[in-house]
Amino acid sequence: MNEKVERIQAILDKHNVDGWIIFCHHSHDIHQKYLHEKWISSATLTLIPKTGKPSVITSRMEEMLVDEKTYDIKAYKQGNEFTELVSKLFNDISDNSTIALNFVEEKEVFTKLNYDILTSGAFKALTSQNKNLNYISANEIIYDVRAVKTKKEIENHKISAKLAEELMEDVVEPLIKPGMMEKELAAIIEFECNKRGGVAFEPIVASGPNAAIPHHKAGIGKIKENQVLLIDYGVAYDMSNSDITHTYWIGSNPNEEVLRAYEAVHEAKEAAYTKIKAGIPSDIVELAVRDKFEEFGYDHEKLYIHSTGHPIGIETHDIGVGIRKSYPDRPAQNLLENSVITVEPGLYFTGEFGIRLEDDCIVIKEGVIRLSNTPKDIVCL
Amino acid sequence: MNEKVERIQAILDKHNVDGWIIFCHHSHDIHQKYLHEKWISSATLTLIPKTGKPSVITSRMEEMLVDEKTYDIKAYKQGNEFTELVSKLFNDISDNSTIALNFVEEKEVFTKLNYDILTSGAFKALTSQNKNLNYISANEIIYDVRAVKTKKEIENHKISAKLAEELMEDVVEPLIKPGMMEKELAAIIEFECNKRGGVAFEPIVASGPNAAIPHHKAGIGKIKENQVLLIDYGVAYDMSNSDITHTYWIGSNPNEEVLRAYEAVHEAKEAAYTKIKAGIPSDIVELAVRDKFEEFGYDHEKLYIHSTGHPIGIETHDIGVGIRKSYPDRPAQNLLENSVITVEPGLYFTGEFGIRLEDDCIVIKEGVIRLSNTPKDIVCL
Numbered sequence: 001m002n003e004k005v006e007r008i009q010a011i012l013d014k015h016n017v018d019g020w021i022i023f024c025h026h027s028h029d030i031h032q033k034y035l036h037e038k039w040i041s042s043a044t045l046t047l048i049p050k051t052g053k054p055s056v057i058t059s060r061m062e063e064m065l066v067d068e069k070t071y072d073i074k075a076y077k078q079g080n081e082f083t084e085l086v087s088k089l090f091n092d093i094s095d096n097s098t099i100a101l102n103f104v105e106e107k108e109v110f111t112k113l114n115y116d117i118l119t120s121g122a123f124k125a126l127t128s129q130n131k132n133l134n135y136i137s138a139n140e141i142i143y144d145v146r147a148v149k150t151k152k153e154i155e156n157h158k159i160s161a162k163l164a165e166e167l168m169e170d171v172v173e174p175l176i177k178p179g180m181m182e183k184e185l186a187a188i189i190e191f192e193c194n195k196r197g198g199v200a201f202e203p204i205v206a207s208g209p210n211a212a213i214p215h216h217k218a219g220i221g222k223i224k225e226n227q228v229l230l231i232d233y234g235v236a237y238d239m240s241n242s243d244i245t246h247t248y249w250i251g252s253n254p255n256e257e258v259l260r261a262y263e264a265v266h267e268a269k270e271a272a273y274t275k276i277k278a279g280i281p282s283d284i285v286e287l288a289v290r291d292k293f294e295e296f297g298y299d300h301e302k303l304y305i306h307s308t309g310h311p312i313g314i315e316t317h318d319i320g321v322g323i324r325k326s327y328p329d330r331p332a333q334n335l336l337e338n339s340v341i342t343v344e345p346g347l348y349f350t351g352e353f354g355i356r357l358e359d360d361c362i363v364i365k366e367g368v369i370r371l372s373n374t375p376k377d378i379v380c381l
Numbered sequence: 382m383n384e385k386v387e388r389i390q391a392i393l394d395k396h397n398v399d400g401w402i403i404f405c406h407h408s409h410d411i412h413q414k415y416l417h418e419k420w421i422s423s424a425t426l427t428l429i430p431k432t433g434k435p436s437v438i439t440s441r442m443e444e445m446l447v448d449e450k451t452y453d454i455k456a457y458k459q460g461n462e463f464t465e466l467v468s469k470l471f472n473d474i475s476d477n478s479t480i481a482l483n484f485v486e487e488k489e490v491f492t493k494l495n496y497d498i499l500t501s502g503a504f505k506a507l508t509s510q511n512k513n514l515n516y517i518s519a520n521e522i523i524y525d526v527r528a529v530k531t532k533k534e535i536e537n538h539k540i541s542a543k544l545a546e547e548l549m550e551d552v553v554e555p556l557i558k559p560g561m562m563e564k565e566l567a568a569i570i571e572f573e574c575n576k577r578g579g580v581a582f583e584p585i586v587a588s589g590p591n592a593a594i595p596h597h598k599a600g601i602g603k604i605k606e607n608q609v610l611l612i613d614y615g616v617a618y619d620m621s622n623s624d625i626t627h628t629y630w631i632g633s634n635p636n637e638e639v640l641r642a643y644e645a646v647h648e649a650k651e652a653a654y655t656k657i658k659a660g661i662p663s664d665i666v667e668l669a670v671r672d673k674f675e676e677f678g679y680d681h682e683k684l685y686i687h688s689t690g691h692p693i694g695i696e697t698h699d700i701g702v703g704i705r706k707s708y709p710d711r712p713a714q715n716l717l718e719n720s721v722i723t724v725e726p727g728l729y730f731t732g733e734f735g736i737r738l739e740d741d742c743i744v745i746k747e748g749v750i751r752l753s754n755t756p757k758d759i760v761c762l
Contacts, residue, residue, distance in 0.1 A: 025494040026698070028409060039583065039598060041698070043494055061687050064594045064731075077686075080710060083491045106509060109502035110464045113406040113424055116502035121490035123501035128487060187575035194568035202420065213445045217420060305458075306442045317407070317422070329461060350445075 002070040004035060005054055011144045012050040018097035020141055022046045023126060029102060029117050031142070034239065034314050038065045043082055046071070047089060057085045090129035100138035101126065111330065114319055115139040146313055147320035148338050149240075153313065154362060156240035157340045160197070161360045161371035164235045164242040167192040176381045178225040178250055182207055185231075186218035193235045200234030200241035201316045211247065211354035214306055214346065226251045228258055228353045229381070239314045243342050244372050245358030249380045261347045261355045262378045264296040268345040269357050269374075272308060272323070276361065276368045278337035283326040285309070285335075289345045298347060309342045312360060335363045340371075383451040385416060386435055392525045393431045399478035401522055403427045404507060410483060410498050412523070415620065415695055419446045424463055427452070428470060438466045471510035481519035482507065492711065495700055496520040527694055528701035529719050530621075534694065535743060537621035538721045541578070542741045542752035545616045545623040548573040557762045559606040559631055563588055566612075567599035574616045581615030581622035582697045592628065592735035595687055595727065607632045609639055609734045610762070620695045624723050625753050626739035630761045642728045642736045643759045645677040649726040650738050650755075653689060653704070657742065657749045659718035664707040666690070666716075670726045679728060690723045693741060716744045721752075 012020060022031045025043040033039060035046055042059035055072040058065075059082075063075040074089075076082040093099065102117040109116050115137065118126075127135050149157065171192050176185060182205040193199045205218035208227035223229055232245040247265075249258060271288040289308050293300040311320030320339050326332040335341075341363060346356030360371040393401060403412045406424040414420060416427055423440035436453040439446075440463075444456040455470075457463040474480065483498040490497050496518065499507075508516050530538065552573050557566065563586040574580045586599035589608035604610055613626040628646075630639060652669040667689050674681040692701030701720050707713040716722075722744060727737030741752040 025497070039596075041596060043491070061595050065596065078708060078711075079492050080708070086491075103500075104502040106502060106505035109506040110424070110467075111460050112502070116406070116500040118501050119484075119497040120499050120501040120504035121485040121487060121493070121497035123504075124487035125490040184576060187572055190575055191568055191572035194571055195565065214442050215420075215422060215446060327459060327461070330459075 002067070005048060005070060007150070008048050008141070008145060009050055011141055012048065012100075014144070015100075015140055016098065017050065017100045017136065017141065019047055019049045019093065020100045020138055021126070022102060023118065023122050028119075030315055031102065031117075031145075034145075036066055037239065040065050045086055045089065055089065057082065057089060086126070087129055090126070090133070093130060093133055095132040096134065098134045098136055100136050100141050102138050102142070104137050104139060112139060114317075115142055142319055146318060147311065148336055149313065149340055153240055154338060154340065156238045157242065157312070157360065157362065158371055160200075160235045160237035160240045160242040161244065163196040163237060164193070164233065164244050165372050167196060167235070168231070168233075168244070168246060172231075173248075173379070173381060176223065176229065176248070176250070178223055180223045182210070182218040182221050182223065185223065189231070189233050193233065196235050197238065198236035200236045200243060203231065203233035204245075206230040206354070207250075208353060209351050211356075212348040212350050212352060214348065214354070214356070223250060228355065230354060230356060232356065232358065234312075234316060240340075241312050241314070241316045241318075242360055242372070243312050243316050243358060244360065244374065245344060245346075245356045246374055247355045247357060247378065249378050252380055254378055254380065258353060258355070259378065260296070261298075261349075261353075264293060264298060265345050265347055265355045265357050266374075266376055267296075268292040269343055269359065272343045272345065273361070273368055273370070276323075276335060276341075276343070276363060278363050278365050279334050281326070281332045281334050282321060282323045283332035285323045286325050286332070293345075293347070303347045303349065304345065305348060306346070308345055312340050312342055337363060337365055339363045383448070386429060386451060388531070389429050389522070389526060390431055392522055393429065393481075395525070396481075396521055397479065398431065398481045398517065398522065400428055400430045400474065401481045401519055402507070403483060404499065404503050409500075411696055412483065412498075412526075415526075417447055418620065421446050426467055426470065436470065438463065438470060467507070468510055471507070471514070474511060474514055476513040477515065479515045479517055481517050481522050483519050483523070485518050485520060493520060495698075496523055523700055527699060528692065529717055530694065530721055530743075534621055535719065535721065537619045538623065538693070538741065538743065539752055541581075541616045541618035541621045541623040542625070544577040544618060545574070545614065545625050546753050548577060548616070549612070549614075549625070549627060553612075554629075554760070554762060557604065557610065557629070557631070559604055561604045563591070563599040563602050563604065566604065570612070570614050574614065577616050578619065579617035581617045581624060585611065585613035585626075587611040587735070588631075589734060590732050592737075593729040593731050593733060595729065595735070595737070604631060607636075609736065611735060611737060613737070613739065615693075615697060621721075622693050622695070622697045622699075623741055623753070624693050624697050624739060625741065625755065626725060626727075626737045627755055628736045628738060628759065630759050633761055635759055635761065639734060639736070640759065641677070642679075642730075642734075645674060645679060646726050646728055646736045646738050647755075647757055648677075649673040650724055650740065653724045653726065654742070654749055654751070657704075657716060657722075657724070657744060659744050659746050660715050662707070662713045662715050663702060663704045664713035666704045667706050667713070674726075674728070684728045684730065685726065686729060687727070689726055693721050693723055718744060718746055720744045
């Protein structure tokens with residue numbers, strides 16, 4: 001039996017849910033990839049029942065992508081056959097069963113966007129198939145599947161972070177030269193990530209003032225001497241993503257402002273690590289970072305415009321508990337044992353430069369296992 | 382004024398729609414990228430009104446990704462500010478306005494999956510903001526924006542196809558060797574695509590029997606001598622994707638079966654080109670391909686398990702008119718002048734091998750402009 005399916009069936013049992021249905025087209029629901037470990041692009045429905053053999057409805061062109069040992073497969077040739085197969089599947093489910101779908105309730109949508117996956121047309125079409133079923137949001141199931149990592153996933157995260165660190169030091173850093181296009185460097189990084197398993201996300205390569213834009217992508221601008229260069233990238237290894245950010249100096253003498261900001265960001269990261277531990281509310285970590293910036297005299301409200309960390313997994317911004325401030329209507333959650341998160345303080349000086357240092361770690365009972373280590377001192381290239 | 386916005390405003394005017402709202406998180410709605418020409422990952426709402434300046438609500442961390450000359454930008458720091466800004470935007474729209482959203486009606490969903498983009502939670506949350514507005518599906522607007530290409534898009538498709546052809550012949554083919562992993566070759570192809578603008582989709586590199594799986598991705602299997610090698614890839618150049626498939630022979634003497642299937646597929650492609658022309662129903666082209674397979678004695682119902690072509694654009698499987706059979710409940714549409722489509726017949730022998738040849742072309746009044754030309758005879762590597 002497939003280990004993933006077994007784990008999900010135990011989670012369904014815990015939540016008293018009779019089945020979980022994942023419906024997607026154009027591979028837009030990551031849980032389809034999670035289950036089948038492949039991209040399936042045609043309209044495809046997967047049903048994991050609480051007990052028994054899961055089933056899949058997919059196109060005849062892609063049925064060979066589904067593991068027939070794990071799944072009962074029904075293949076369609078064209079749209080109306082698909083509709084009929086979907087209808088039959090829903091009507092074969094026992095009355096009054098509780099079926100989880102990847103949607104969230106209207107009032108929660110803006111706080112649970114990560115779980116708002118099923119498209120509106122599909123939601124209406126699926127839930128109208130059989131009115132005798134009870135449809136609930138799959139968010140608790142998704143949380144249990146993804147927030148805490150399995151042993152295998154933790155091992156994969158270790159590999160994924162190590163591969164990312166190595167490719168940067170061994171291969172990419174020696175190639176970086178002033179005059180290179182940001183995009184060219186991004187292409188090299190993607191290539192090296194792909195050779196090691198895959199690209200976690202389109203790398204950010206941000207030179208000089210572009211480094212002050214946290215989500216700048218690589219553009220046609222050139223890497224210049226006497227500027228910072230920020231690179232945010234990750235390897236996707238067996239569906240476990242890493243996510244690391246380096247900030248370099250291009251040239252031999254970084255200016256004082258850059259040196260001081262780098263030191264502050266590095267110390268903020270270290271301050272975070274002294275606090276991270278399973279069970280503590282994440283805002284304690286966030287505050288430690290912001291206190292450190294204050295100590296250095298930086299206005300963190302203005303210069304540090306994102307939160308300190310997010311869970312990583314099959315998605316780079318994964319489901320689970322990250323590191324952020326507490327708000328009256330949205331208190332910070334407690335860090336989870338065996339979750340994998342980023343720690344990524346930064347300082348952004350619009351129009352001038354930005355510094356971000358991002359490492360990955362495993363949250364454990366005793367504190368933290370670091371998976372990557374961006375350097376204490378800025379590296380000059 | 383931004384050209385894209387002007388064009389969309391003319392389309393809104395034609396359909397008597399007062400505004401088009403694109404809402405997405407994690408960049409899942411391609412129209413957000415179409416408008417902003419960048420990936421924005423935080424929850425972001427874009428409103429294009431029929432007249433006047435468009436507006437955007439996005440996170441403070443990504444507001445610098447939006448062009449402030451074109452858009453009024455409101456930035457939020459956290460979730461509840463976003464909710465308030467969205468609510469204000471909806472309530473500032475005049476009563477009885479017609480607002481298009483990227484959803485489809487329930488009864489049409491399985492035939493219009495390409496337009497079923499808005500998530501179910503977002504759909505409910507947005508349409509409940511202001512009950513005095515009239516919400517309609519944006520499918521006609523999306524169709525008008527994307528099915529027929531602008532002059533600039535057509536020029537980009539020419540470049541994109543040319544770049545894809547050149548990188549394969551000049552760079553990739555000389556590197557292909559037996560013993561190479563499919564994934565390694567895919568990484569090289571992605572690298573070369575990235576250097577030329579971007580990757581249209583994760584390349585298919587399918588060796589031997591894997592070539593019989595139309596949507597096989599590159600795996601850890603090795604490229605072997607005396608087998609076919611199928612490569613399906615494309616360059617994304619300034620948001621115009623190419624999509625090309627080559628089938629090679631690894632070794633010096635392709636066997637008779639492979640030679641004959643390659644010849645049939647090539648001739649089927651040529652038969653398609655003799656028919657393609659703006660205004661004709663696309664099933665005429667599909668039938669020409671299937672007739673050619675029959676002429677060669679192949680059972681196309683069994684061996685040719687997909688249709689002959691799809692529109693390409695900002696998405697590799699774009700919105701518009703492709704080439705396919707006619708069904709009683711779903712007649713074939715007429716080919717559109719100035720649309721860009723693929724022509725990709727194939728023959729798939731499960732467990733043995735597969736042949737597909739795929740080229741891109743522009744549909745014009747007089748017939749077709751070919752953008753790529755896979756070779757008449759199988760290339761031996």
